[in-house]
Amino acid sequence: MRGIRQATVAALAAAPVALGHTWIEQLRNINDQGEYVGEYGYPRGMVSKTDPGFNGFSMNWELPGPNAKGRVFIDESTPLCHTSQRKQEQSKDKYPRLQAAPGGSIAMRYMENGHVTLPNNQKGKPKNGGTIFVYGTTEPKGDETLVTVLKWTQDGQGGDKRGKLLATNDFDDGRCYEKNDTPISQERTKSDPNFAMGQAVEGTPGNYPLFCETNVQLPKTAQKGKPYTFYWVWQWNTAPGGADPGLPNGKDEYYTTCIDVDVASADVAMAADAKQKYALGPQQDAMSVAVSDWASRTAIMTDAIKGEVGPIFSAKPTGTPSATGRPPFLNSTMPAPTAIPTLTKRPSISPTLLPGNDNMVTVTDTVFVTVTEPAATQSPPSAFTSRAAHSIRHKNGVKFRGHKHK
Structure with missing residues (x-):
């Protein structure tokens, strides 16, 4: 039995990196001393890595994602929640909602999957x-959409x-790690050793990767006896400008992960002696x-809209073909071309002699200027007319050069 358990732990330690x-x-309540208390809680549609049938898409929800038909930027229709998380339902009895108290602090725990210990695997990514x-x-x-929620303040x-924005945290909480041979993993394994449940041995090296956590406070106004919904949104965009040549x-x-908690009294949610109701083995x-610093977390980026690199909030060109079939702009950072005038000369009236000066001739040409808008904003063709008066001297028999009409 011990051998099977150790093998399972080893497999779990390796699996997240492969998934990426x-x-x-899981979710935990935090008391005033910074300790995890009460029973575990879980997001909607929870599937554990140890559950039969688990695969890389059981819980992972990437946006715009593989179903975006080649688009690399989000748009108004990008769905916020995983297909299994669009209803306020838990997947199984063994994965209940967290019981949380109004004003209470919560840890939302997740594996770093190499984004902390192997930060150079992908170029152009933000710090931490x-x-x-x-x-x-x-x-x-x-049918919640990502863009709708990113606008909440x-x-x-x-x-x-x-809804409202409740917290901003760096993805790297400063202590989490996967088990690998990188310096940061080795350092954190020593400073914060972690163990599979039931295997902790005082003074020995940890044998389990350590979850990262996001810290958030349930609003004090949350009503007891009702569910409260959290939307956990990780922004990990690739910056434009060539950091990633591709x-x-x-x-x-x-x-993203979509989560409901049941709002309860503090004596229920924060009970230090609450027992784990479900035996989940090495999943914990x-x-x-x-x-x-769970009570004072800050992030480098605090405005999700400023961290967005696509055109959805800035109206920048997307680099994708337009509806008219014209070529896209070359770069999302290029300004759209200005209107290009097309000049067309039309016959004008005859030259007019100015009174008092028989050496001066005024020629009036009618010029039609057609303004062509860029393909993305082109309106029905229109034109405006300006009259340009040109004065030239007609002296000593020099002939007028230009259009002369009766």
């Missing part, structure tokens, strides 16, 4: 593994005002305390 992506795997934005609402929608007045215009890359770890 991230989602919330990018930014986690946590949004909250009591009015979730099954801390004061609750952004976008459609159904993506000169940059690329959007988001990962033995870490008992939150990161040291």
Whole structure:
């Protein structure tokens, strides 16, 4: 039995790196001393890595993702939640919602999957593994879109005002790691050893990777007896400008997890002696305390819209073909071309002699100027007319050179 358990732990330690992506795997309440307390909680549609049938897409939700038909930037239709997380349902009885108290602090835990210990695997990525934005609402929608939620603000007045931004954390919480031979993994394994549940041995090296965590506070106004919804949004976009030669215009890359918690009284949610109701084996770890700065986390990037590299909030060209079939602009950072005038000369009236000066002739030409808009904003053809008066001297029998009409 011990051999099987150790083999399972080893397999789990290796699996996340191969998958390469991230989602919330468990939630814990944090008491005033920074300790995890109460029972475990889980996101909607939870599937553990140890469950039969688990695969890389069971929980991973990448946006715009593989179903975006080649698009590398999000748009108004990009769905926020995984297909299995669009309803307020838990997947199984063994993966319940977290019981959380109004005003209580919560740790949302996830594997770093190489984004911390192997940060150079992909070019053009933000520091500290990018930014986690946590949004909250009591009015979730099954067809929630990412763009709708990114517009929510801390004061609750952004976008459609159904929710608000609750927290911004760097992806790297400062202590998490995968088990590998990189210097950062080796250092953190020593400073914060971790173990599979039931295998902790005082003074020995840890045998289990350590979850990262996002720290967020459930609003004090959350009503007891009702669910409260969190949207965990990880922004890990590739910057434009050539850091990644294969993506000169940059690329959007988001990962999300949709979560409900049951709002309960503090004596229920924060009970230090609460027992684990479900035996989940090595899916859990033995870490008992939150990161040291759990109550004061800050992030490098605090505005999700500023971190967006596509055209959705800036109206920059996308680099994709236009609806008219014309070639796209070469780079999403290029300004759209200005209007290009097309000049067309038309016959004008005859030259007019100015009174008092028989050496001066005024020639009036009618010039039609057609302005052609860029393909993306072209309106029906239009023209405007200007009259240009040209004065020339007609002296000593010099003939007028130009158009002369009766």
